[in-house]
Amino acid sequence: MVSDRQSILFSSADTYKTLSRAVRRGEAARLGTGVYSTDTATPPEILVRREWRAIASGTFPNATITDRSAPIAGPVDGVLYLAHDAPARSLVPPGLTISARRGAPPQSDDVALPGGLHQASFARGLVENAIPSRARTTGVARRLSRAELGDWIDRAARLSSPSELGRVRDRVRSLAPVLGVTAQAARAVDDLIGAALGTRDAPKGSRALHQRSIGLPYDTQCVERFDLLISALRSAAPQNRPASPLSPSTLPFYEAYFSNYIEGTEFTVEEAEAIIYEGRVPGGRPADAHDVQATYELVSDLEEMHRTAADLTEFIDLLTHRHALFMAGRPEKRPGLFKELPNRAGSTLFVHPDLVRGTLLEGFARLDELDSAWERAVYVHYLVAAVHPFDDGNGRLARIMMNSELDRRGQSRLIIPSVYRDDYLGALRRLDRADDPSVLVDSLRYAHDWTASIDFTDAATVREQLEVTHAFAPADGSERLTLPLTRHFLR
Numbered sequence: 001m002v003s004d005r006q007s008i009l010f011s012s013a014d015t016y017k018t019l020s021r022a023v024r025r026g027e028a029a030r031l032g033t034g035v036y037s038t039d040t041a042t043p044p045e046i047l048v049r050r051e052w053r054a055i056a057s058g059t060f061p062n063a064t065i066t067d068r069s070a071p072i073a074g075p076v077d078g079v080l081y082l083a084h085d086a087p088a089r090s091l092v093p094p095g096l097t098i099s100a101r102r103g104a105p106p107q108s109d110d111v112a113l114p115g116g117l118h119q120a121s122f123a124r125g126l127v128e129n130a131i132p133s134r135a136r137t138t139g140v141a142r143r144l145s146r147a148e149l150g151d152w153i154d155r156a157a158r159l160s161s162p163s164e165l166g167r168v169r170d171r172v173r174s175l176a177p178v179l180g181v182t183a184q185a186a187r188a189v190d191d192l193i194g195a196a197l198g199t200r201d202a203p204k205g206s207r208a209l210h211q212r213s214i215g216l217p218y219d220t221q222c223v224e225r226f227d228l229l230i231s232a233l234r235s236a237a238p239q240n241r242p243a244s245p246l247s248p249s250t251l252p253f254y255e256a257y258f259s260n261y262i263e264g265t266e267f268t269v270e271e272a273e274a275i276i277y278e279g280r281v282p283g284g285r286p287a288d289a290h291d292v293q294a295t296y297e298l299v300s301d302l303e304e305m306h307r308t309a310a311d312l313t314e315f316i317d318l319l320t321h322r323h324a325l326f327m328a329g330r331p332e333k334r335p336g337l338f339k340e341l342p343n344r345a346g347s348t349l350f351v352h353p354d355l356v357r358g359t360l361l362e363g364f365a366r367l368d369e370l371d372s373a374w375e376r377a378v379y380v381h382y383l384v385a386a387v388h389p390f391d392d393g394n395g396r397l398a399r400i401m402m403n404s405e406l407d408r409r410g411q412s413r414l415i416i417p418s419v420y421r422d423d424y425l426g427a428l429r430r431l432d433r434a435d436d437p438s439v440l441v442d443s444l445r446y447a448h449d450w451t452a453s454i455d456f457t458d459a460a461t462v463r464e465q466l467e468v469t470h471a472f473a474p475a476d477g478s479e480r481l482t483l484p485l486t487r488h489f490l491r
């Protein structure tokens with residue numbers, strides 16, 4: 001038998017000697033008991049990672065991907081879990097363990113995959129994962145824990161209607177006896193689905209499911225990224241950039257100017273000065289002018305910028321109050337009101353409207369894990385940016401909330417100049433899409449160093465410093481943001 005890719009072969013009584021001779025001649029490689037490949041150029045681990053479906057289907061024909069592998073339809077921590085209608089056995093090709101237990105054959109709602117494997121339906125995956133795993137002292141259990149099972153159901157509840165979940169629960173009840181699952185295990189799944197539907201109290205274990213049952217569901221993937229960022233911040237080098245006096249200072253002007261510029265509200269510095277200091281509105285752009293003016297009024301209000309939240313209620317009040325102030329010129333964007341429709345930037349889909357309050361709650365509850373103004377500022381910035389709680393203005397609000405944390409604790413504020421726009425947004429995307437917080441921490445640290453190095457109290461030279469460091473350059477890669485060579489940075 002040969003896989004569809006024509007590189008994986010399986011021995012039989014008739015072909016065993018032929019394949020063994022091919023291995024000795026270097027024309028084939030043995031990957032495991034009865035499994036060979038004619039691709040001798042690719043490292044075995046890479047080959048197995050690419051061809052695991054062909055290897056599994058050829059070794060365990062008509063098997064079903066289930067147990068811990070069911071939620072992702074593939075290997076978990078280097079193990080692929082299968083059920084097949086034959087005695088249990090395993091195959092261990094390089095870099096993978098395929099563990100096949102005896103189980104029911106594919107059911108009518110299991111999904112047939114190319115090559116001969118099947119993917120367990122959601123209902124089957126749930127009910128088979130509810131079977132208690134044998135006690136283990138090392139390694140990962142074959143099946144999901146109750147908490148993991150609850151988290152899986154919570155994720156499904158975010159994407160499914162109540163009627164769809166109800167049908168899954170009905171299917172769980174009918175499948176359990178067919179799969180040989182005890183009534184007790186089936187009831188455990190029934191209770192978890194009931195909690196997701198709000199008809200039963202959530203069993204202990206899954207916080208996500210518990211919060212959903214009390215009406216505060218949250219985005220578990222977003223919260224996992226909060227935890228990644230906290231870990232990165234706590235392990236990173238400390239950051240201390242004491243603030244210069246803000247009055248008299250041009251810092252709030254440039255903070256408002258650049259924060260709007262990188263969001264697409266582009267004016268020359270002279271135009272922005274006329275808007276802010278003279279009240280002159282460029283023709284045909286009253287809403288854009290209001291964005292700049294209102295942002296400046298907010299960030300130049302030292303009393304307002306010293307306000308930080310002690311609890312979630314205050315945090316939400318700050319978010320809605322500040323958003324309403326600087327978005328007042330755009331009533332169509334519903335200033336101060338959380339979004340009602342999903343929003344996205346490119347391929348990044350932000351937190352669903354139904355999950356905004358719950359995700360803000362989970363995120364804010366973690367703020368006490370951070371000590372320094374720098375850590376708290378970076379974290380609060382990402383919390384707002386990742387949730388994106390409003391129709392528009394979320395980036396500006398995230399930066400205002402960040403600088404409020406810094407301002408309150410006597411640290412220099414942080415400005416993202418035009419030239420640094422793509423570095424900054426790329427760092428946010430890196431965490432959103434690749435679960436890598438290190439780039440965001442490093443990029444904001446550099447922007448903080450740069451901001452602290454500019455003497456905003458000297459109106460006569462600040463423009464020159466910004467130009468010398470390329471702050472006004474377009475974010476096209478032709479120029480890079482640099483630190484000025486002044487003693488100011490060394491204070």
